[in-house]
Amino acid sequence: MAKVPVIAQCVVSDGLNQDIMIESLSDYLVRNSNLVFPHRHNFYHFVLFTAGQGSHTIDFEKFVIEPWQIYFMSPGQIHTWEFEGDMQGYVVNFHRDLFKNILLRSDYLTTLSFFSGLVRDEVFVVNEEDRPLVLEILERLVKDNTQNDFVSSSLYYLFNLLNARGLPSLNQDTNAYNHTLLRNFLNLIEANFTSLRLPKEYAALLYITPNHLNALCKELLGQSAGELIRDRVILEAKRLLVIKDYSVAEIAYELNFNDNSYFTKFFKKAVGLTPEEFRKNI
Structure with a gap:
């Protein structure tokens, strides 16, 4: 019998778009208040914290939450969280095929440093100069995430922006x-x-x-x-x-x-x- 369950997109999306779900972290936690046990996903997932305290664990490595920390997870990774206080931020879940209509590369996600499977690359604090643009993109997506092409294009831009933070010398x-x-x-x-x-x-x-x-x-x-x-x-x-x-x-x-x-x-x-x-x- 499974000890660590696999959570499907349909379980946490509550009837929302099954390919992509983007909403405020506070709303997400209200709908999924019981999701505090160790679990896995069958979809890609990331969370940006803008306020709140506590910790989260990915593949047995524990992280203390701080403002503007973001973490990324690939399907199959095990995680859990313990939150304290008023949690604010954004949560995004999406299917592995989200980008297939706008990109020729089927392996696009594997080229991103934060989907490498190395936990050290999956959790970081967003650079201060990038925060206004990151906030603008996510706010826009929370308000309108019904069109997959618009969402995938916006996330593609966001991912490339965040990926560049870990690759400062790629111009050579x-x-x-x-x-x-x-x-x-x-x-x-x-x-x-x-x-x-x-x-x-x-x-x-x-x-x-x-x-x-x-x-x-x-x-x-x-x-x-x-x-x-x-x-x-x-x-x-x-x-x-x-x-x-x-x-x-x-x-x-x-x-x-x-x-x-x-x-x-x-x-x-x-x-x-x-x-x-x-x-x-x-």
């Missing part, structure tokens, strides 16, 4: 190339982490050397390529431990570990707890 061809390589590497990890565990395997798919890949990851993310691969495996293990009543042996099999004891050692070395201890603590 070398840096643009490196960021593209890194993004492709992260996408390959997402698609292959259960079967490919070695940096050299990913380097071959990217047509670069393992040393180049490792140097790239350390320069841009401060971690080695091997650590990024390991972290994605560990994250999936954590999700499986809390999502369903899988045995540790079943999770080891799901993640393509040949030996249950090796999986336990692998997990404990990274987390500091055995899988069963982690499950009990959560």
Whole structure:
């Protein structure tokens, strides 16, 4: 039986547009006041806080809320929140195909830093100089979000504005190339982490050397390529431990570990707890 439920767009939209839902955070919380337990979504989701206190957790990492903090989530990520006081801001939920009518690139969302699957890129404070424009766009969308083309065009502009904050040097061809390589590497990890565990395997798919890949990851993310691969495996293990009543042996099999004891050692070395201890603590 599922421990962490998957919330569908229709559950939280209350009859609103099923492809896109944009409203004030205060109104959203009134309609979904019971949505305080850990859960996942089958849609993309982001929230901008303009007032209020508390915390929220994404994939087991906890963040303290501050004004103008924004967080982004992709389908499948686990999160929960604990709010205090009068919460103000905006919440946006949208289907993965929202941009298909205005963009030729089907992978557009994966090119954005805040939909990378790395929690460190998904939570940040909006730059002060960008706040008036961000506020104007979201206010306009709250008032009129019935036309998908208008909404998707507005969000496309907003996403590109916010994405630029994390890529200050993309005007240089070398840096643009490196960021593209890194993004492709992260996408390959997402698609292959259960079967490919070695940096050299990913380097071959990217047509670069393992040393180049490792140097790239350390320069841009401060971690080695091997650590990024390991972290994605560990994250999936954590999700499986809390999502369903899988045995540790079943999770080891799901993640393509040949030996249950090796999986336990692998997990404990990274987390500091055995899988069963982690499950009990959560």
